Amino acid sequence: KQEVTQIPAALSVPEGENxxxxxxxxxxxxxxxxWFRQDPxxxxxxxxxxxxxxxxxxxxxxxxSLDKSSGRSTLYIAASQPGDSATxxxxxxxxxxxxxxxxxxxxxxxTILTVHP
Amino acid sequence: xxxxxxxxxxxxxxxGTPVTLRCHQTENHRYMYWYRQxxxxxxxxxHYSYGVKDTDKGEVSDGYSxxxxxxxxxxxxxxxxxxxxxxxxxCAISEEWWQKPNYGYTFGSGTRLTVV
Numbered sequence: 001k002q003e004v005t006q007i008p009a010a011l012s013v014p015e016g017e018n019x020x021x022x023x024x025x026x027x028x029x030x031x032x033x034x035w036f037r038q039d040p041x042x043x044x045x046x047x048x049x050x051x052x053x054x055x056x057x058x059x060x061x062x063x064x065s066l067d068k069s070s071g072r073s074t075l076y077i078a079a080s081q082p083g084d085s086a087t088x089x090x091x092x093x094x095x096x097x098x099x100x101x102x103x104x105x106x107x108x109x110x111t112i113l114t115v116h117p
Numbered sequence: 118x119x120x121x122x123x124x125x126x127x128x129x130x131x132x133g134t135p136v137t138l139r140c141h142q143t144e145n146h147r148y149m150y151w152y153r154q155x156x157x158x159x160x161x162x163x164h165y166s167y168g169v170k171d172t173d174k175g176e177v178s179d180g181y182s183x184x185x186x187x188x189x190x191x192x193x194x195x196x197x198x199x200x201x202x203x204x205x206x207x208c209a210i211s212e213e214w215w216q217k218p219n220y221g222y223t224f225g226s227g228t229r230l231t232v233v
Binding site (some may be wrong): 032034036042043044045046049089091093104105107108109110 | 159160162221222224225226227
């Protein structure tokens with residue numbers, strides 16, 4: 001059974017810092033890994049998606065890397081801002097039966113990020 | 118959350134009553150999912166659908182049933198609501214890799230359900 005762990009559980013940093021959020025998973029047979037952001041009382045917003053054949057993806061100040069063999073992904077946030085405060089979730093998607101890709105996501109517990117001015 | 122709508126957004130119901138939550142998508146995606154989110158448990162899959170009238174159980178399916186009579190609608194029913202089903206429920210959609218290889222999951226805004 002796939003297990004996904006996110007470290008740290010919570011992080012509080014001053015504005016402007018570069019920071020790294022970690023995600024580890026136990027089964028390397030994944031189709032892709034997706035990072036989400038969730039604001040309090042809101043739904044999940046997709047940030048970055050990395051296919052199993054890729055090493056990293058970038059979007060603005062965000063960079064996500066994937067090392068499938070070691071079961072690790074990191075989300076790097078450059079020059080953090082108070083607006084980055086949210087819960088960050090990673091989720092892995094396995095290959096589905098028969099080579100389909102509808103495999104069910106397994107989520108980590110999330111990292112609660114607070115960026116203070 | 119463009120393309121996926123959940124209703125109602127909030128609901129309070131009494132123990133023992135049936136409750137149906139609706140997820141509607143305009144993306145024509147094949148796969149639809151229901152998750153619940155609880156403190157300390159994160160997001161857990163309840164049921165999912167891989168096509169019209171094709172559904173299967175997730176890891177926390179007891180007490181829930183689903184139906185999908187049209188591509189765009191996926192209904193989650195609590196046959197007899199219990200306090201342990203108080204939660205935030207999220208619907209999600211996804212597509213086959215060969216149709217959108219870089220496409221992941223898209224989530225709805227959630228339904229906050231309180232069972233009293």
